[in-house]
Amino acid sequence: MDSKVIIIGAGPYGLSTAAYLRRAGIVADVFGDPMSFWRNHMPAGMFLRSNWKASHIASPGHELSLDRYQSGRGKAISTPIPLGDFVDYGLWYQQQVVPQIDRRQVASVEKNGSGFGITLNDGQKLKSNRVVVATGIAPFPYRPEALENLPESHVTHSSDHKDLSRFRGKRLLIVGGGQSGLDAARILQDHEASAEVLSKARELYWVGGHAWLHHLGLISKCLYSGHDVGPAGISRLVGWPHLFRKLPRSWQDRISYRAIRPAGTAWMIPYLKNVLITLNVQVTSAQIMGDRVCLKLSDGTERMADHVIVATGYRVDAKRFQFLSPELHKALKVVRGYPVLDRGMESSVPGLHFVGKPAAWSFGPLLNFISGTEFASTEFMRNFR
Numbered sequence: 001m002d003s004k005v006i007i008i009g010a011g012p013y014g015l016s017t018a019a020y021l022r023r024a025g026i027v028a029d030v031f032g033d034p035m036s037f038w039r040n041h042m043p044a045g046m047f048l049r050s051n052w053k054a055s056h057i058a059s060p061g062h063e064l065s066l067d068r069y070q071s072g073r074g075k076a077i078s079t080p081i082p083l084g085d086f087v088d089y090g091l092w093y094q095q096q097v098v099p100q101i102d103r104r105q106v107a108s109v110e111k112n113g114s115g116f117g118i119t120l121n122d123g124q125k126l127k128s129n130r131v132v133v134a135t136g137i138a139p140f141p142y143r144p145e146a147l148e149n150l151p152e153s154h155v156t157h158s159s160d161h162k163d164l165s166r167f168r169g170k171r172l173l174i175v176g177g178g179q180s181g182l183d184a185a186r187i188l189q190d191h192e193a194s195a196e197v198l199s200k201a202r203e204l205y206w207v208g209g210h211a212w213l214h215h216l217g218l219i220s221k222c223l224y225s226g227h228d229v230g231p232a233g234i235s236r237l238v239g240w241p242h243l244f245r246k247l248p249r250s251w252q253d254r255i256s257y258r259a260i261r262p263a264g265t266a267w268m269i270p271y272l273k274n275v276l277i278t279l280n281v282q283v284t285s286a287q288i289m290g291d292r293v294c295l296k297l298s299d300g301t302e303r304m305a306d307h308v309i310v311a312t313g314y315r316v317d318a319k320r321f322q323f324l325s326p327e328l329h330k331a332l333k334v335v336r337g338y339p340v341l342d343r344g345m346e347s348s349v350p351g352l353h354f355v356g357k358p359a360a361w362s363f364g365p366l367l368n369f370i371s372g373t374e375f376a377s378t379e380f381m382r383n384f385r
């Protein structure tokens with residue numbers, strides 16, 4: 001079987017790309033379990049960090065927006081958006097765009113003449129002119145060095161959990177003061193678990209605490225892009241990826257960090273009033289002691305807990321795309337683990353494209369978020385004009 005485009009991954013970026021290709025009448029095959037990361041690697045009870053406008057999976061003419069989904073199901077979705085509702089929206093989106101999605105996994109991708117040869121996990125072989133890697137952040141969970149070699153019986157990443165109720169009555173330590181760590185602490189309270197948040201930051205940062213700045217008419221439009229990425233001014237800049245990438249790299253790095261530094265959503269503050277949060281500390285060492293884990297911190301203190309959840313985010317490393325052949329890895333230009341991309345989201349390997357977080361080094365922090373699906377999909381479609 002030959003395909004003009006093969007998309008690896010069926011999360012928001014893969015589905016959005018498929019929607020734009022479908023509208024253009026271009027044959028595309030999508031491989032993967034729809035919304036699997038959102039369903040299996042985020043805890044029940046979580047809420048999206050992004051606001052309503054920034055949580056649509058992009059589609060041509062906005063035909064598959066959250067508003068359309070909400071209207072069709074005849075029931076309002078609350079804000080902030082519950083994880084379960086967003087997953088259901090993503091599955092509805094998939095049914096509209098790729099109802100016969102292929103849930104098999106791609107085992108390998110290699111060059112085959114001017115295109116690519118693809119082998120699926122059941123051994124079937126395919127050919128394609130283009131390959132879009134839309135596997136999301138699942139391959140890239142990051143653990144600090146002091147915690148990276150401890151067994152999962154005692155230390156896990158925040159992405160390892162879809163149900164935190166297993167920790168009912170336990171004492172936990174959460175390493176990381178961003179959205180995933182803080183929201184995990186909030187959910188654990190509901191399961192009668194005791195959690196302490198440890199953060200290397202000197203203070204916690206919050207987003208969404210100055211809603212009035214978004215209701216100033218023209219002034220707000222000048223300050224914010226609508227993508228809900230970054231504070232006033234920076235938001236507008238990162239909303240124009242082609243302009244952003246023209247800046248000196250040192251500027252890009254500073255602006256990117258400011259746009260996506262670890263932060264929680266301000267609505268959580270009242271729910272965390274009983275959570276112990278220790279700032280300006282890092283884990284220097286960790287060891288298993290009996291059935292518990294002991295952490296030594298940079299301030300000279302120690303903590304004992306039944307379990308540690310590492311909520312330190314994700315770091316892109318193209319080497320973790322294990323389905324890419326050694327030949328492709330060798331030909332792929334990479335900086336700091338990110339594939340270097342040009343127009344059309346195309347890598348140094350002609351016909352091999354990356355969307356989502358792996359594209360953030362080339363096009364800026366917008367590509368870390370759902371709201372980046374519109375740019376990624378429309379930019380990819382430049383290849384077919």
